[in-house]
Amino acid sequence: MKYTKLKRWGLRIAVSLGVILMILSTVLAVHIYQVTNKPKGGVDGWQLARIDFKEPIDSNQIAEIRNVLHSQKGIKHSLFNPQEDILVYAFDPEEQQSAEVYNILQKETGYKAERYVVSAEDLAGSCPVIDKNSITYRISSGFQKLFKSN
Amino acid sequence: MKNVMKVSALALLGFSLTLGACKKDNNDEAEVTLYSKLGGSTMVADPANPGTMIEQGRLGLRSVVDSTIFVIAGTPSLQPYFGSLLSEVGAGNLSGFAALSGSLTDFFAVATGSTTATYNGLNMAAAHDPARNPRMALKSDNAAYDAFIGAVVTGAQKNSVPSPLIGEVGALIETLRTTIVQR
Numbered sequence: 001m002k003y004t005k006l007k008r009w010g011l012r013i014a015v016s017l018g019v020i021l022m023i024l025s026t027v028l029a030v031h032i033y034q035v036t037n038k039p040k041g042g043v044d045g046w047q048l049a050r051i052d053f054k055e056p057i058d059s060n061q062i063a064e065i066r067n068v069l070h071s072q073k074g075i076k077h078s079l080f081n082p083q084e085d086i087l088v089y090a091f092d093p094e095e096q097q098s099a100e101v102y103n104i105l106q107k108e109t110g111y112k113a114e115r116y117v118v119s120a121e122d123l124a125g126s127c128p129v130i131d132k133n134s135i136t137y138r139i140s141s142g143f144q145k146l147f148k149s150n
Numbered sequence: 151m152k153n154v155m156k157v158s159a160l161a162l163l164g165f166s167l168t169l170g171a172c173k174k175d176n177n178d179e180a181e182v183t184l185y186s187k188l189g190g191s192t193m194v195a196d197p198a199n200p201g202t203m204i205e206q207g208r209l210g211l212r213s214v215v216d217s218t219i220f221v222i223a224g225t226p227s228l229q230p231y232f233g234s235l236l237s238e239v240g241a242g243n244l245s246g247f248a249a250l251s252g253s254l255t256d257f258f259a260v261a262t263g264s265t266t267a268t269y270n271g272l273n274m275a276a277a278h279d280p281a282r283n284p285r286m287a288l289k290s291d292n293a294a295y296d297a298f299i300g301a302v303v304t305g306a307q308k309n310s311v312p313s314p315l316i317g318e319v320g321a322l323i324e325t326l327r328t329t330i331v332q333r
Contacts, residue, residue, distance in 0.1 A: 043198065043216060048223050048236050048247040079217075081224035088224040090247065098238065118237045 046076055046090040049098035050116035053085040057111065068108045072101060086116075183263025184318050185211075188311075191266060207264060210311070212255045214319075218305030219250055227297050230288065261322060278330045289333040299323055 057065070062080045065087060069078055074095030079088045091101065102115040183190075189206025196204040204212075222228050223235050234246035259267035276282045278290055299320060306316045 043251050044248050046247055047238065047245045048219070049238075050223055050236055077220070079220040079224055081221075084224065084226060086224045086226070088220050090220075093238075093245075116236060118233045 043090070045092050045094065047093045047098070048088060048090055049101065051087045051089075051102060051105065052114050052116050053087070054112040054114060055085070057082070057085045061109075061111065065105065065109055065111070068105055069101065072096065072104060075101070184315070184322065185259060185263040187315060187318075188262070191264070205264070205266065207262070208255065208259055208267065210309070211258045211262065212251065213309045214302070214306045214311060215254045215258065216251055216305075217308040218302045219247055219254075221301040221304045222298070223247075225297060225301060228294060228301065231290065231294060258319075262319075274326055274329045278332060290331050291333050292327075292331050295327055295331050 057080075059082070062082065066078055066080065069075055069087070069089055074092040076090040076092065078090070080086070081088070089101070091098070098115065102113070105111075106113065185207040188210040192206045193203045194206045194209060196202045196209065219235065222232050229236075232246075232250075235250060237246055253269070253271050256267050256269045257271065260269045271277065272283060278286055280286045280289060302323060303316055303320060306319060311319075
């Protein structure tokens with residue numbers, strides 16, 4: 001008699017936990033869906049790129065380079081480091097490609113420059129912007145893939 | 151079935167109360183934190199996301215962080231530590247820039263006293279230790295950390311953050327030096 005009662009309660013608790021787990025999973029899934037499907041804005045869609053100039057660039061030339069850069073579509077923001085003659089810019093990868101930006105800058109300005117491409121070695125040892133081994137990352141990316149494939 | 155529903159409801163209520171108990175009291179912001187000096191939790195329009203609101207403190211920090219990231223990307227001595235910033239990603243994926251902007255803003259928001267932000271990344275010691283984090287190929291040294299602080303200061307200046315507040319941010323980052331510099 002007691003055993004049956006215990007069994008019944010055990011079943012109730014198990015079902016309750018299952019219901020709670022389902023509700024929490026649904027809330028998490030809805031949250032991830034909302035976050036991943038919100039209209040793109042801010043820096044979420046931005047990609048950074050860098051061009052290293054191989055000759056001294058003065059302030060007039062910096063202005064010329066930035067004019068040419070910002071006349072191209074998809075360019076969001078830029079910064080020129082005059083001490084190192086390095087141009088860093090952000091662009092929207094859905095509208096622009098860094099190779100194309102570099103080609104146009106070369107064609108329009110003619111300054112000696114090189115497009116900076118990250119080596120696999122540098123990439124492997126770079127600062128962790130996200131821990132791809134974490135459970136949170138795996139669950140989130142799983143949900144993201146699920147929503148993107150639909 | 152009724153009993154199951156009751157038990158579920160009670161358990162869910164208990165779970166919610168447990169979570170609620172973890173929430174910090176909003177009165178904590180009464181003590182003037184750096185976050186509140188930067189605007190705190192006052193909601194303002196987000197200039198980067200038309201139609202959405204953002205806490206003024208978070209907006210200020212995000213602007214500084216984004217400018218700092220540009221400075222970092224243009225500083226060769228910091229490149230070995232931040233290669234993922236400039237790595238190309240396909241359309242629709244979160245780039246290193248966007249990921250770092252979000253996680254660094256969260257980290258600074260929590261560190262400066264935000265009561266609403268959460269930081270879910272690795273702790274600073276683990277994040278900068280190659281033995282515990284395979285994505286960190288080399289340990290940071292003092293020169294790299296100085297360059298990083300310089301980048302943050304430049305980022306703050308580009309956003310017209312008042313000098314005393316830049317000093318406070320610098321002092322805050324300085325407290326992490328012994329944890330992050332590991333060689």
